Amino acid sequence: MKKLLRAGFEHIEDGFDVLFGPKWNPFYQLGALGWFYYWIVIISGIYLYIFFDTGITEAYQSLDYLTYEQWYAGGIMRSLHRYASDALVIMMMIHLLREFAMDRFRSSRWFAWFTGVPMLWFVFSAGITGYWMVWDTLAQYIAIATTEWLDTLPLFGEAIARNFLSDTTLSGRFFTLMVFLHIALPLFLLFIMWIHIQRHASPRVNPPLELAAGTFIMLLVLSIAKPALSNAPADLATVPAVVGLDWFYMSIYPLLDYVPGLTVWILLVTATALLLLVPWLPPGQRNPVAVVNLDNCNGCSRCATDCPFSAITMEPRSDGSAYEHEAVVDASHCTSCGICAGACPTATPFRRRSDLSPGIELPDQPIKELREKTITASARLIGNDRVIVYGCQNSLNPEEMAGTGAGVVTMPCIGMLPPSFIDFVLSKKLADGVFLTGCRAGDCYFRLGIKWTDARIAGERDPRLRQRVGRERIGNFWAGLTRRKDFFRELAAFRMRLKNLASSQPEKQPPPAASENDREITHA
Amino acid sequence: MPELRYIVGQVIAFTLFAIGLGYFSNSPTYTHHDPEMALIKLSFSHASQHKEECRRLSPEEIAALAPNMRRPMDCPRERVPVLVEMTMDGNTLLRKSYAPTGLAHDGAASAYEKIPVTPGQHKLTVRLRDSNRDEGFDYEDGININLVPLQQFVIDFRNSSFQFY
Ligand code: HEM
Ligand code: SF4
Ligand code: SF4
Helix, strand or coil: CHHHHHHHHHHHHHHHHHHHCCCCCHHHHHHHHHHHHHHHHHHHHHHHHHHCCCCCCHHHHHHHHHHHHCHHHHHHHHHHHHHHHHHHHHHHHHHHHHHHHCCCCCHHHHHHHHHHHHHHHHHHHHHHHHHHHCCEHHHHHHHHHHHHHHHCCCCCCCCHHHHHCCCCCCCCHHHHHHHHHHHHHHHHHHHHHHHHCCCCCCCCCCCCHHHHHHHHHHHHHHHHHCCCCCCCECCCCECCCEEECCHHHHCHHHHCCCCCHHHHHHHHHHHHHHHHHHHHCCCCCCCCCCEECHHHCCCCCHHHHHCCCCCEEEEECCCCCCCCEEEEECCCCCCCCCHHHHHCCCCCCCCCHHHCCCCEECCCCCHHHHHHHHHHHHHCCCCCCCEEEEEECCCCCHHHHHCCCCEEEEECCHHHCCCHHHHHHHHCCCCCEEEEEECCCCCECCECHHHHHHHHHCCCCCCCCCCCCCHHHEEEEECCCCCHHHHHHHHHHHHHHHHHHHHHCCCCCCCCCCCCCCCCCCCC | CCCHHHHHHHHHHHHHHHHHHHHHCCCCEEECCCCCCEEEEEEEEECCCECCCCEECCHHHHHHCCHHHCCCEECCCCECCEEEEEEECCEEEEEEEECECCCCCCCCEEEEEEEEECCEEEEEEEEEECCCCCCCCCEEEEEEEEECCCEEEEEEEECCEEEEC
16 A cells, blocks of 8 residues: 555656656655745744734734734735645645655654654644634634533543633633643744754755745735635624634544544544554564674764764774774664765775675675676676666666666665776776666655765765766666656667767777776775 | 746646645635524533531541541532533423532532524523432523524523523
8 A cells, every 4th residue: 555655656746846846846845845834934923923912802903903904014924824834734744644655764764753743733733722812703613612622531620611601701811821832832843843853964954945935935925815814703602603614724623523522532642642653563674784894994984974864973993993983873773775885985896805895884785795796787788788777675676677688786775886886887897887776866765865876976975986987878867666667768768878889989998997906085 | 047847837836735725724614503503501510519418426436537537527528410400491401410520529510511402582491409309409590582593692500500691
């Protein structure tokens, strides 16, 4: 079912790639959009608070003042506040579903999932208290329905819904409480949002400028076209029979008219508990985490810089070697992506085979094996368009790729490929070209693998691919699961280019092969 | 320079998103109460009388108690349930007993009832029993009201008397 969900997401996102381009695709930026909406809510909220009067009639009047007299500022702020809050809910729900569909919550990644769940409660409670403060007929409905619902819990001696029996007995203390909650809940939310991304190196908390601008302009236009308004003032002597609910926040309320309140509580609490447990539901296999081999670690800290999950710290040397630092892996943060091995300067296939144990690697998928697989895969290639495809284990099926006659080598994440392997394949003439593939651009399963790979090949990030390597013999297509057809087309086109290269420069000598001991990058 | 088609794409997608946001932020409306009906709410929080009267302890009984617990009277804390009966134009709308709250059943009994009724001229009568008696009621009150649709009419019981709002 999850496969289906994932394919569904990828198909929709393919469509959005056409509309937005991968860089601006909102689906790749859901968390960042959430933060963006949050900040809009906070800033507009502060503005509203300046003019807001706490009180049974004053609250409504002060909002009316903002909406009508000050429509150009306060009115727009009020609308932004509402619509950004609604957008936050949409973003959050899609984000939740997507992280689930993409399986990004297992093993060490449980942390973000687990801390995401309480945010649901905070966001919804914050929204509901917000509507309560307006004290119009919708607020009246919300106040009565919520307190009646709370009263189904055996917590309060006297029914708290009794506070909203009639205007003559209504007291202002509930409004003071609402204002307090409406400020405290979002602040708590911010705190959890901060915790939520603690295990991410360079988390995406800001959407790309163009996407932020687009989404902000959308909210602004909507705010002007359809300003957020109050309903009629609350009147406890009249039943607010027909209410225009904000369905993003209040979808649960109609249910309360059909299902006993206590049952709904039990449902919600059970659902929350199940959600919290999701990371540990089967199949819960956990791959072995990265292991440091101190004999080969020079303390350059590249692995720590590239680890997407902040699982590596640089600690003082423990083995008496002359280097100052060594890499240390925190097993509880490591997701077994192998990106650290791709970053390690000692992970070069040019080293003698017996030597090929880098400073850091995944014990079940060592770099030595990557080299052997490369050599084996290349052995049966023929012609002048021989291609080694390096792919990741989260996207296209390697067997399908091998059907094209290319030599296929996969690893957990393309970021595990040390760039020196490309040099190795081309300079040793193991193949005529190297083709890289993996998740879709902008949406690497291990967050940063594609980004680092692109930067390493472009020579913008250590370890850099050597200048001498002919870039025309390197191709890539970030395919994910769904873009099979495009992948095969791109691969065929790439091989055609290789053929053309061969016929246009038949007499040209290949670049000199590097010697066996040539280390790609010397110690820092 | 952003590609033109991406800008056009954004405009289309965001327009649809905005329409969805704007629409579902207050529509479609939800009707949770028949607009043709009025509503009677009966609610109170009332501490009824104790189940048993206080009893003077005999000297022997007092002596049998621990020294710091000795007292002349024994007052069981458990309260009786509160029984309420409400009729409208002679028909029974509600007859229900409310148990005292608390583990020892010594707290106030709490009621919160919502009864939709047809609008119009009505004679409402409420009776409440909060004592040990087997028959009859301790309190009774009535009111003639003209209910309009959507009117919420509240009956409370405070300070030993019915309140109508
Ligand atoms: C206000 C609501 C939320 C905000 C603002 C938010 C924000 C974020 C951000 C910024 C990231 C980092 C993305 C990256 O840099 O790759 C993230 C990751 C994540 N979020 Fe949320 N989130 C929210 C709610 C939730 C909820 C409700 C869940 C699920 C229960 C959830 C599950 C996750 C998971 C599993 C990841 C980790 C993905 C990974 O390891 O690559 N989040 N979130
Ligand atoms: S495999 Fe390496 S890069 Fe990936 S999470 Fe573990 S330590 Fe970090
Ligand atoms: S990248 Fe390799 S050499 Fe550098 S600190 Fe990490 S393990 Fe050590």
